[in-house]
Amino acid sequence: MPNFRVKKIKELILPFKKDEVELEWMAENNNVILIYTKVNEESFFLQIKKEENYFIIKGDKHTKPSKIAYLQKSLQVFKDYFCNSEDIVSEAFAFKHNALIEKTSLIAFDFDQLLSKIKGRIYIEIGFGSGRHLLYQAQNNPDILIIGVEIYNPAITQVAKLAKSQNLSNIILIQSDARLLLSALESNSVEKIFLHFPVPWDKKPHRRVIAKNFCLECARVLGKNGRFELRTDSYEYFDFTLKQFLNFNTPKFSLKKNEKLEISSKYEDRWKRQNKDIFDLWVWNLDRVCSESNLDDFNFSDITFDTNDLIFLEKNFKNFTLKGDDYFLHFENLYQAKRGLIFKIAFGAFNKPEHCYICVNNKIEFLFKKPFKIKENLKAMEKLKKVLKFHFDIA
Structure with a gap:
């Protein structure tokens, strides 16, 4: 994964735009800062991880863009405008402008x-x-x-x-x-x-x-x-x-x-x-099997939150896993942002887990794409609704 290390970074004043790279907003916890980044039609997180003597800036592996050049270009912009050259410890990425050209439709x-x-x-x-x-x-x-x-x-x-x-x-x-x-x-x-x-x-x-x-x-x-x-x-x-x-x-x-x-x-x-x-x-000549899945079932419109709910969710958050017969739901991390609480979760079938970020403010929404329409994901999302609605009490 492309990355670079730097001793310190400048103040992050967002949103920031340079050429096709947009750094829109950030979310953070004690160890990591996530920067919501857009390049052309794609969005993903840049990740700033705090180490003892330096910061590691890289792409978040679960939201990485389809073209590695998008990530490389974003890292280049961040390094040029939010870091001083004398503070760079090491870098492991090389951006070429022609890398943004689609090479194959195959x-x-x-x-x-x-x-x-x-x-x-x-x-x-x-x-x-x-x-x-x-x-x-x-x-x-x-x-x-x-x-x-x-x-x-x-x-x-x-x-x-x-x-x-x-x-x-x-x-x-x-x-x-x-x-x-x-x-x-x-x-x-x-x-x-x-x-x-x-x-x-x-x-x-x-x-x-x-x-x-x-x-x-x-x-x-x-x-x-x-x-x-x-x-x-x-x-x-x-x-x-x-x-x-x-x-x-x-x-x-x-x-x-x-x-x-x-x-x-x-x-x-x-x-x-x-x-x-x-x-x-x-x-x-296998038995016909019908799909039970429906994308509409990833709808959280029936759940709303107020300020006290968010305070309670943040205070009581913990890293834990819930397991069903054929699915699981794992709360990995919580980040604070101006737009609300950002949860990173893993979920779905045991042999094909998914990861995603959800934003909880007055409602719940997926930050990037909705999960794939398989029954294990649907079950996990139903469990997610209940866990958040009852403020982790059913965990």
């Missing part, structure tokens, strides 16, 4: 951007790695949008370059947990889901992407004839996945061993050199 930086590009037929590949199979699918299915989800950013950048060099435009890549991606998609919107050579996690099966909730999400997003395809060198993972999908009422399967495909990943090539078996599992 990468989506958030789900809103991805969803806005979805039209027509969809395939999804989870953990595409070097991208051989994903690029093959894009080449052979020009009328289908291929969505690639990967947790490693270097893989995303490399595959985007390869796609561009091959003049492929029916690809969108995103850095995310696949389970969260599926949660953001509409029901019956996907034709195929590929999961090729996932990490088997034989000694830590709880870390596998395959689980009951994942299978339910596959059933929800796959269309009537939609299909899930697993290819793996791990018989244990193959068997585990089969058993998970057998929990549906009338699933249909295709099981193959050592099937030769037209395209082979680098991992598959490695396993074949080691004479390992390769297993394929195709699954379809």
